[in-house]
Amino acid sequence: MASIRTGATLIVICWLLGAAPAPGAQIPADLHPLHVLNRLAFGPRPGDLERVKEIGVERYIREQLHPESIAVPAALQAQLDALDTLRMTPVQLFITYRPFQPGRRADPEQLKAARQRSRIVIEQAAQARLMRAVEDPRQLHEVMVDFWFNHFNVFAGKGLDHLWTGAFEQEAIRPYAMGRFRDLLGATAMHPAMLFYLDNWLNTGPGTPGAHGKFEGLNENYARELMELHTLGVNGGYTQHDVTELARIFTGWGLIDKGRARRRLLWRWLGGGEEAALGNGFYFDASRHDFGTKVFLGHTIEGSGMGEGEQALDILARSPATARHISYELAQYFVADDPPPALVRRLAAVFEESDGDIRAVLAALFHSPEFWDVKYYANRFKTPYQFVVSAVRATGVSPRNFRPLLGMLAQLGQPLYGCQTPDGYKVTQAAWLNPDAMMRRLSFAAALGTGHLPLAAPPQEAKSEGGAPMPADGPVRGAVFAPPDPYQLAATVGNSFTHRTAQTVRESQPQLRAALILGSPEFMRR
Numbered sequence: 001m002a003s004i005r006t007g008a009t010l011i012v013i014c015w016l017l018g019a020a021p022a023p024g025a026q027i028p029a030d031l032h033p034l035h036v037l038n039r040l041a042f043g044p045r046p047g048d049l050e051r052v053k054e055i056g057v058e059r060y061i062r063e064q065l066h067p068e069s070i071a072v073p074a075a076l077q078a079q080l081d082a083l084d085t086l087r088m089t090p091v092q093l094f095i096t097y098r099p100f101q102p103g104r105r106a107d108p109e110q111l112k113a114a115r116q117r118s119r120i121v122i123e124q125a126a127q128a129r130l131m132r133a134v135e136d137p138r139q140l141h142e143v144m145v146d147f148w149f150n151h152f153n154v155f156a157g158k159g160l161d162h163l164w165t166g167a168f169e170q171e172a173i174r175p176y177a178m179g180r181f182r183d184l185l186g187a188t189a190m191h192p193a194m195l196f197y198l199d200n201w202l203n204t205g206p207g208t209p210g211a212h213g214k215f216e217g218l219n220e221n222y223a224r225e226l227m228e229l230h231t232l233g234v235n236g237g238y239t240q241h242d243v244t245e246l247a248r249i250f251t252g253w254g255l256i257d258k259g260r261a262r263r264r265l266l267w268r269w270l271g272g273g274e275e276a277a278l279g280n281g282f283y284f285d286a287s288r289h290d291f292g293t294k295v296f297l298g299h300t301i302e303g304s305g306m307g308e309g310e311q312a313l314d315i316l317a318r319s320p321a322t323a324r325h326i327s328y329e330l331a332q333y334f335v336a337d338d339p340p341p342a343l344v345r346r347l348a349a350v351f352e353e354s355d356g357d358i359r360a361v362l363a364a365l366f367h368s369p370e371f372w373d374v375k376y377y378a379n380r381f382k383t384p385y386q387f388v389v390s391a392v393r394a395t396g397v398s399p400r401n402f403r404p405l406l407g408m409l410a411q412l413g414q415p416l417y418g419c420q421t422p423d424g425y426k427v428t429q430a431a432w433l434n435p436d437a438m439m440r441r442l443s444f445a446a447a448l449g450t451g452h453l454p455l456a457a458p459p460q461e462a463k464s465e466g467g468a469p470m471p472a473d474g475p476v477r478g479a480v481f482a483p484p485d486p487y488q489l490a491a492t493v494g495n496s497f498t499h500r501t502a503q504t505v506r507e508s509q510p511q512l513r514a515a516l517i518l519g520s521p522e523f524m525r526r
Contacts, residue, residue: 025373025374026369026372026373026374027372027373027374027377028374031377031494031496032057032372033049033052033053033057033060033494034049034493034494034496035372035377036052036057036060036061036366037049037052038378038390038526039334039371039380039526040060040061040064040139040140040143040366041064041139041140041142041143041393042133042134042139042142042143042386042389042390042393043386043389043390043393043394043493043526044393044394044492044493044494045393045394045396045492046396046488046492047492048492049491049492049494061363061366061367064138064139064140064141065140065178065359065362065363065366066359067138067140067141067178070137070138071137072136072137072138073135073136073137076131076132076135076136079131080128080131080132083124083127083128084124085120085121085124085125085166086124086125086128086166086170088167089167089171089280089281090163090164090167090171090191090192090193090280090281091280091281093121093163093164093167094160094163094164094281097114097117097118097120097121097163098114098163099111099114099115099118099160115162118162118163119162121162121163121166122156122162122163122165122166122417124166125165125166125167125169125170125417126166126402126406126416126417127402128166129145129169129416130389130399130402130405130406130416131399131402132145133146133389134389134392134393134397134398134399135398140178140362141174141177141178144177144178144358144362145169145173145174145177146385146386147177147329147330147333148173148176148177148184149169149173149424150419150424150425150427151229151230151329151424152172152173152184152188152194152230153419153421153422153423153424153425154168154193154194154197154417155197155417155418155419155420155421156417156418157418157420158196158197158420159196160192160196161193161196161197164191164192164193164196164281165193165417166417167191167192167193167280168188168191168192168193168194171187171191171280172184172187172188172190172191172193172194173187173188175187177358178358178359178362179357179358179359180355180356180357180358181317181322181326181351181356181357181358182313182314182317182318182355182356184358185230185231185313185316185317186310186313188230189222189226189253189309189313190253190280190282191280191282192255192280192281192282194222195222195253195254195255195282196255197422198221198222198225198422199219199221199222200219200221200222200223200250200253200254201253201254201255202214202215202219202254203218203219203222203247203250203251203252203253203254203288204216204217204218204219204251204252204288205218205248205251205252205288205289205290205291205292206218206290208251208287208288208289208290209287209288210252210285210287210288211288215288218244218247218248218251219247220243220244220247222247222250223243223244223246223247223249223250224243225422226246226316227242227243227246227316229422229423229424230316231316231317231319231321231322231325232316232319232321232322232325233321233322233324233325233328235321236319236321236322236325237297237321238297241295242296242297245294245295245296246296246312248290248292248294249294249296249301249308249309249311249312250309250312251288251289251290252284252285252286252287252288252289252305252306253282253284253306253309254282254283254284254285254288255281255282255283256281256282256283284305284306286305289305289306290303291303291304291305294308296312296315297315297316297319299311299315317356318352318355318356320348320352322351322356323348323349323351323352323356324344324345324348326348326351326361327344327345327347327348327351327361328344330347330361330362330365331343331344331347331365331370332427332428333427334365334366334371334380335365335370335371335376335380336376336379336380337380337427337428337429337430339370340370342370343365343368343370346364346368347361347364347365347368350364378496378522378525378526379525380429380525380526381428381429381432381433381524381525382432382524382525382526383414383425383426383427383431383432384408384409384412384413384414384432384437384441385409385414385416385425386526387412387441387524388405388408388409388412388444390523390526391444391445391448391518391523392405392448392455394484394489394492394493394518394523395448395449395481395484395489395514395518396484396488396492397455397481397484399455399456400455400456400457400458401454401455401456401457401458401478401479402455403458403478404447404453404454404455404478405455408440408444411440412432412437412440412441413432413437441519441524442519445515445516445518445519445523446512446515446519448484448515448518449483449484449489449512449513449514449515449516449517449518449519450483450511450512450514450515451480451481451482451483451484452480453480453481454478454479454480455478455480455481456478456479456480456481457478457479458478483511483514484514485514486505486510486513486514486517489514489517489518490505490517493517493522493523496522497517497520497522498521498522501516501520501521501522504516505517505520
């Protein structure tokens with residue numbers, strides 16, 4: 001432990017003395033491969049830099065824009081296939097892991113036991129996310145899953161969402177991450193995780209036949225966040241009247257397992273076997289829908305039922321304000337905390353012209369002069385998620401015990417699926433660069449770089465009934481990998497160090513060099 005503390009101290013010095021690259025017109029050509037690996041991917045793995053140099057940057061971008069053309073390694077696919085809850089629909093997850101039996105009053109101990117048993121669901125979702133982020137060669141797709149999940153954030157700690165957040169990523173985010181924004185928007189709007197998180201399952205037209213109990217009136221939560229966060233943006237030109245009208249439009253969009261009025265349907269659902277479990281749990285309850293005429297964003301929408309919501313989503317997806325809002329967020333994620341206005345305008349134009357084709361917008365972004373401007377090179381301070389994933393990728397490790405990584409993300413303030421507010425985690429330097437967070441990052445770099453992080457296998461006692469590792473209280477234990485070779489590590493990340501950093505690494509004890517690289521100022525940025 002003394003060597004780790006010494007390493008952390010040296011890394012702090014290295015960070016404080018770090019310097020940014022000198023400004024210029026364009027990124028030098030020899031840095032292009034590293035640049036795309038740090039932006040389109042979560043950083044390079046051993047051999048990645050050499051491959052991009054061999055095939056060329058343009059081919060790499062083209063491949064990443066078409067993840068369907070990239071094969072998933074058989075070993076990775078086998079590990080994913082072993083996570084059985086990933087293949088379950090929200091209905092199946094509810095039936096298998098629900099915290100209560102319909103019609104029965106569960107005592108506190110039963111509820112606690114059910115909750116403990118259901119932890120495997122979110123654990124397997126987190127394990128799969130990290131496994132893919134570290135090892136899947138379809139890196140841009142994984143980067144976009146991170147981007148879109150954060151954009152359409154759902155908090156796993158809210159009620160039944162501990163069962164449904166992983167399915168939300170699997171069903172509503174992953175299939176559409178590189179497709180059309182309208183399809184992504186619709187999938188998130190109808191998913192039980194979002195319906196529950198932003199309370200739209202409670203949204204009921206006042207005075208309708210189904211208005212009773214919890215379903216007693218309008219709930220504007222989803223309507224407001226749909227416009228402010230998911231589409232138009234905070235300055236998107238909508239009013240409180242539009243919020244109310246949109247909430248009226250979405251009345252009756254809910255879940256089939258809630259409410260006394262649906263009790264008979266619930267029993268039929270739970271007793272219907274496999275056929276009944278094919279759906280994702282969305283249910284439009286016409287008895288709770290406001291069928292009156294609405295005027296939303298200047299559009300008159302006649303009362304027709306569920307189709308009103310689809311019409312509203314069409315309006316929102318095709319709004320110029322939505323094009324600007326999404327383009328700003330993409331430019332911020334990939335280029336700069338304060339993205340160039342000209343770039344945002346051009347991306348918004350592509351968004352509108354392509355009818356929200358995410359792949360087309362990304363292609364325009366990656367071929368823009370701003371993306372290759374040297375003043376934006378290595379200027380993006382990594383979020384905790386980006387830092388942890390990139391560090392593991394750089395070492396070449398293939399983790400089997402993900403508890404240390406999940407624990408570090410929690411310590412750094414970005415627990416996976418743990419953002420409570422609908423605006424998601426910030427992606428700017430101001431949100432993550434502070435002394436306490438830096439010390440925690442450096443401690444992680446020291447543990448990983450000196451081979452003290454138990455990623456090789458979880459302890460045998462921390463197993464669930466299904467054989468998957470379960471999170472446990474107390475110190476994280478398990479088998480470790482050999483420390484990474486510092487020369488190989490430096491080559492993997494492109495030897496992109498200032499003279500001062502390189503000298504600090506070179507003059508340190510051999511067993512601390514890898515830790516210094518992972519904790520260097522240069523590695524903290526992408």
